[in-house]
Structures are given as C-alpha cells and as structure tokens.
Amino acid sequence: MSLTELHLALLAGAPRHGYDIKQEHDSWFPDTRPLPYGQVYATLARLQRDGLAEVVETRVDGGPERTVYALTADGAVRLRAWLAEPAAPTGAGAEEIVRKTVSVLHTGIDVAGFVARQRAAHLRRIRDLQATPPGAGPAERLVREHLIAHLDADLRWLELATELLPSPDDQPTVRPDEREPA
Amino acid sequence: MSTVELSGVSHAYGRTQALSDVSMTVEPGEVVAVTGPSGCGKSTLLMLAAGVLRAQSGRITVAGTDLAGADDASRARFRRREIGLVLQFGQLVPDLSVRDNVALPLLLGGHRPADARAAADGWLERVGLDVAPDTLPADLSGGQAQLAAGARALVAGPRLLLADEPTASLDATSGRALLDLLVNTTVQAGGSVVLVSHDNAVAARADREIRLRRGTIAHQVALS
Ligand SMILES: Nc1ncnc2c1ncn2[C@@H]1O[C@H](COP(=O)(O)OP(=O)(O)O)[C@@H](O)[C@H]1O
Ligand SMILES: [Mg+2]
Numbered sequence: 436m437s438l439t440e441l442h443l444a445l446l447a448g449a450p451r452h453g454y455d456i457k458q459e460h461d462s463w464f465p466d467t468r469p470l471p472y473g474q475v476y477a478t479l480a481r482l483q484r485d486g487l488a489e490v491v492e493t494r495v496d497g498g499p500e501r502t503v504y505a506l507t508a509d510g511a512v513r514l515r516a517w518l519a520e521p522a523a524p525t526g527a528g529a530e531e532i533v534r535k536t537v538s539v540l541h542t543g544i545d546v547a548g549f550v551a552r553q554r555a556a557h558l559r560r561i562r563d564l565q566a567t568p569p570g571a572g573p574a575e576r577l578v579r580e581h582l583i584a585h586l587d588a589d590l591r592w593l594e595l596a597t598e599l600l601p602s603p604d605d606q607p608t609v610r611p612d613e614r615e616p617a
Numbered sequence: 618m619s620t621v622e623l624s625g626v627s628h629a630y631g632r633t634q635a636l637s638d639v640s641m642t643v644e645p646g647e648v649v650a651v652t653g654p655s656g657c658g659k660s661t662l663l664m665l666a667a668g669v670l671r672a673q674s675g676r677i678t679v680a681g682t683d684l685a686g687a688d689d690a691s692r693a694r695f696r697r698r699e700i701g702l703v704l705q706f707g708q709l710v711p712d713l714s715v716r717d718n719v720a721l722p723l724l725l726g727g728h729r730p731a732d733a734r735a736a737a738d739g740w741l742e743r744v745g746l747d748v749a750p751d752t753l754p755a756d757l758s759g760g761q762a763q764l765a766a767g768a769r770a771l772v773a774g775p776r777l778l779l780a781d782e783p784t785a786s787l788d789a790t791s792g793r794a795l796l797d798l799l800v801n802t803t804v805q806a807g808g809s810v811v812l813v814s815h816d817n818a819v820a821a822r823a824d825r826e827i828r829l830r831r832g833t834i835a836h837q838v839a840l841s
Contacts, residue, residue: 551836558840561821590817598654
C-alpha cells in the first residue's frame with residue numbers, strides 16, 4: 436500500500452508531527468480528499484512499529500502535546516526503493532504514478548532517473564498493447580486503445596509535471612521553518 | 618560500425634542554441650526514438666544526421682562516412698543512396714507528379730526511368746496512397762503528402778531511415794500503418810531507423826528512447 440511510502444516521502448523533508456503531515460499531504464494534493472487524522476496516526480504507529488520512523492521529540496507549545504516523527508535510516512532506504520520503481524503502467528486508477536511523481540518532485544530523489552524509468556515502463560506497455568494479437572476482433576482492439584489512450588495521458592501529464600514544477604535539481608527549495616532568521 | 622554516430626555536436630541558429638554537446642549512436646538494425654517537448658532540438662538533430670544541416674561543432678558520421686568532410690555534391694549523392702528522409706510536411710517537389718517524386722531518388726541515382734517509375738508505383742500502393750500517379754503535390758492532403766514522402770524514403774532501400782513526426786498529419790490508424798511499413802521494411806533489410814516525434818505512440822515503436830530537453834540529452838533508456 437503506497438500510502439505508507441507516501442508518509443515516508445512526507446517525512447523526508449523534515450521531522451513532523453501528525454497534524455503537520457496531514458497539512459503537508461493536503462498541500463501536495465490540493466484536489467484530492469484531505470488525509471484523515473486517524474489515518475495519519477495509524478500510519479505513523481505502523482511506521483514506528485516497523486522501524487521506518489521514530490519519535491524524535493514531544494512538543495508542547497501551549498496547545499496539545501505533539502509527537503514529532505522522523506525517518507529512520509531504514510525508512511529512507513524504503514522510500515528510495517519505492518521511488519526507484521516506476522509505478523505500474525496500468526493506465527487506469529493511476530493514483531500511484533501521481534503519488535510517486537509528486538513525491539519525487541518534492542523530495543528531489545533522482546528526478547531524472549525516475550522520469551526515464553517511468554517513461555520506459557509506459558512505452559513498453561504501449562508497445563505491447565499496439566501489437567494486436569492475431570484474431571483480435573474490433574471490441575478487443577477498442578479495449579486496448581482505451582488503455583493506450585490512458586497510458587498516453589499519463590505520459591503527457593508526467594511531461595507537464597516535470598516541465599512545470601521546479602525540481603529540487605534546478606532550484607533548492609528552502610522551507611520557511613528552515614530559513615535562517617533574518 | 619554504428620550506422621550513425623554523433624559526438625559532441627552543437628548547433629545554433631543565430632543566438633538560439635538548438636543543440637549543445639550531443640553525443641549518441643544508432644546501431645545497425647536499431648530503432649531509436651528521439652523525443653521531447655517542442656523546441657528541444659529534435660528536428661535539428663535529424664537534419665544534422667541527414668546531412669541537410671552542417672554541424673557547427675562536433676563530429677557526425679553515417680555508416681562510417683564523415684558528413685562534414687564531404688563537399689555538397691558528394692553529400693547529396695551519399696544521402697540519396699544511403700538515407701531515406703521523411704520530413705514533417707512531406708516536402709515533395711511541387712512541379713513533379715507524385716509518381717516522379719517517389720521515383721526521384723532512383724532517377725537521380727541513374728536508374729532507367731521506366732524501372733524507377735514502376736518501383737515508385739509499387740511503393741505508392743504499399744503505403745496505401747490511393748490517388749492517380751500523375752497527381753501533383755498541390756492536390757494532395759497533408760496526410761497523402763506524408764504517405765508519398767514515406768514511399769519516397771523507402772524506394773531506394775536506405776540503410777538509414779530518418780523520419781520527423783512522420784505521422785503528424787495522419788489519423789491514428791493510417792499513422793500506425795505507415796510507421797509499421799517504415800520500420801519493418803528498413804529493419805528487415807538490416808537498416809536503422811531514427812524516429813523524431815513528440816507522439817508517445819511513435820516512441821513506443823522504438824528499441825531505445827533518447828529524450829532531449831533544451832538541446833541536451835535528458836535521458837536514454839532501452840525499451841526492448
Ligand atoms: N531555421 C531556424 N532559424 C532559427 N531558429 C530555429 C530554426 N530552426 C529551429 N530553430 C530554433 O531552434 C530550437 C530547436 O528547434 P527544433 O530543432 O525545430 O526543435 P523541435 O523539432 O524539437 O521542435 C528552437 O528554439 C527553434 O525555435
Ligand atoms: Mg520539429
């Protein structure tokens with residue numbers, strides 16, 4: 436389930452508490468369903484149990500007590516392993532390619548390599564689908580064309596994503612809370 | 618010996634740097650797709666490999682022949698014999714019939730006119746161009762001109778087929794059919810193909826993708 440790895444990506448920039456992770460997630464994916472708190476806490480507990488994240492601090496700044504989590508070395512390895520694999524070229528229900536691409540662009544982990552691998556995975560799949568098996572009727576061909584059109588849409592979106600968003604390669608992003616005080 | 622070899626090739630139009638320090642090879646029997654957003658230098662790369670443009674720096678060899686070393690006449694002769702070129706808008710000779718346009722590489726190469734025209738008719742049929750052979754280019758649609766350009770590129774059995782957006786004016790089905798013909802004919806004869814396109818359906822036909830970004834190679838990745 437890639438929501439686990441997505442949490443690792445959300446923790447990659449800086450240690451965060453649950454509320455902060457939810458906010459970050461909702462700003463990465465402004466048009467999708469906001470991440471429910473319950474899910475964040477359940478995922479953080481699982482990450483901690485599996486040694487992928489650890490508690491680094493308990494903050495009390497006037498308000499409620501907040502537990503701050505950070506990636507462990509194992510968590511960072513797991514995140515990189517996730518991003519080293521292209522998303523399955525399904526061409527439909529393609530949230531995984533969106534999650535990975537957005538994570539890559541935010542974390543700056545091997546952006547160029549990711550794009551190359553993802554394009555290759557999609558292009559290979561398109562090629563396989565274009566090779567219509569002998570005896571395939573018009574209906575089978577139509578189903579394949581539907582998949583090809585979706586894969587093509589994924590690739591165009593990926594192109595747009597890499598052209599539009601500043602990648603950390605080009606432009607180091609400095610978070611407001613990491614900026615030196617003026 | 619590689620069919621095409623570019624090493625450290627750069628090209629500028631005035632102040633526009635279209636290509637910067639590009640190195641790549643295409644092997645015999647290989648199909649390479651050169652992709653990337655518009656303006657990234659794809660057509661420039663193709664025109665350099667075709668010997669239509671002269672490289673301002675770097676070295677380009679096709680089948681072992683240094684294109685920069687040759688004079689214009691021998692470059693044209695070499696191109697006619699070894700290279701099939703399909704340009705984006707067909708680029709037919711306006712005052713020659715479709716048949717003579719397709720026969721042109723053979724006519725210029727000294728073949729008997731009757732043989733050249735018979736070969737042209739055969740290729741016009743194979744690409745599926747359904748017009749009278751004496752039709753003039755002005756009376757063809759964009760897609761028909763592209764089919765004729767495909768026939769012209771194949772007529773001399775090139776060792777290297779270079780195609781710039783070869784399906785841009787065709788619908789999906791006829792585009793795919795032309796692409797199949799261009800690729801299969803050339804590769805089965807042991808030749809190599811370079812497909813320049815921003816169309817993913819075209820890129821998916823290749824064994825390798827070379828992706829350009831702002832005049833440099835962003836990545837190369839094997840697809841087969
Ligand atoms: N004949 C020309 N004169 C001036 N600039 C050109 C010419 N041809 C191409 N360019 C410029 O060179 C760059 C690369 O163009 P081109 O090779 O045609 O890219 P692509 O085929 O990938 O769209 C672009 O910025 C384009 O505007
Ligand atoms: Mg072009």
